[in-house]
Amino acid sequence: MSVEIKKYTQEYFNDWNRFVEESKNGLFFFDRNFMEYHSDRFTDHSLLIFNNNKIIAVFPANESGNEIVSHGGLTFGSLILSHYVKASEVLEIFNEIKKYYKAFSFNEIIYKAVPHIFHKYPSEEDLYALFRTEAVLFRRDISSVIDLANPIRFSETKRQLVRKCEEKSIIVAENENFEEYWALLSSVLQKFDAKPVHTVEEIRMLKGKFPDNIKLFEAKIENNLLAGIVLFDFGNVVHTQYMAASQEGRKLGALDFINHTLLQKFSDRKYYSFGISTEKQGQFLNEGLIQQKENMGARGIALDFYSIKL
Structure with a gap:
């Protein structure tokens, strides 16, 4: 060739x-x-x-x-x-x-x-x-994924939170206006000295270019924003790019309820991805973070980084 x-x-x-x-x-x-x-x-x-x-x-x-x-x-x-x-x-x-x-x-x-x-x-x-x-494998992150053809059920604690949200008539719906959610997301990340990779202007622009691939779902009660998830839709895989909840939303388990709802909505896909739970080039596992994902039935895949010397 x-x-x-x-x-x-x-x-x-x-x-x-x-x-x-x-x-x-x-x-x-x-x-x-x-x-x-x-x-x-x-x-x-x-x-x-x-x-x-x-x-x-x-x-x-x-x-x-x-x-x-x-x-x-x-x-x-x-x-x-x-x-x-x-x-x-x-x-x-x-x-x-x-x-x-x-x-x-x-x-x-x-x-x-x-x-x-x-x-x-x-x-x-x-x-x-x-x-x-x-090539040398120099970094490996672990990402958490649910096999939608054969999902592991939520933990009992997560199921209780889902039932609580259902009883309170919390509504999960798609929203194409990112402003309110970005304010919530930014405030949550600020507590960890972090900020979203994308500015609200950037995510709005990308949503305009890829309307079928970038989607925001929010959980609300009486028009009060409790939590949100931005999905990147890759076809076979739907990936949770950003997740955040207000203090009230965390108490109610609003993120668990959104994920529960989205797992049903996208049940015809192959995988539901939560992203990585590793830091420091893969050397540190955030056990609390990955446990939250594992309690929703997710299990690990590797994200590998290679060095090719020239």
Whole structure:
């Protein structure tokens, strides 16, 4: 196979997006409309891989000093592949990518593998290529996921909270206005010296570009906001990107009630994802946080980070 590598430029905007949509492991946040909302924070150095003038793979990436990161502004990176690329060809693509970046004097690629549950079709040829190129696993986070075809039931305590919310006639509904919830979310995170990754302006803009993929669900009683969850909808997987509850909402178990409601709403999907419970590059497990997710029936998958020396 003859591989040609080209650096991404705006002239490939539509070609890139069309390929990601048709690929076997692409996600909506690899769409350039998503990737470029924070383009001022990252120096893009993404690649398109061609064979006979046809795109067969793309590699979302940015520069960070002497490193290439895939991708610093996204949860995952990875080589995004056509359905028709074979394992031996992925090995060749990896070797060509390494040569390409080395020629620009970069000394390392940080590769964040897309977990298998997010693949539209089996797509772990990259993991084999990482092994063959002697990539080093240097970080592993644990994320909590519910298998919607065979869910483990909520703990008794969680079920009691759900019943309490039902008795109080708490309403869970989708809301396209993010302002009130963002104020609640920001105040909750502020207690931990943190803030949302996205500003309210950014999440509003992204919602406008991806109305079917980004959704806000809120729990209210008599129009009083108790809790909310922002979902990223990846098709096979629905992922809780942000969760927060007011003090009253925590007492009532409003977040548990939203999750209970959403698990029923999205029961036709494959997985319901809560995200990671690890800190300090995966070295610290927040046991209280992961227990909350496990009490709703979630169990662990690994999110892996690899270093490829050039």
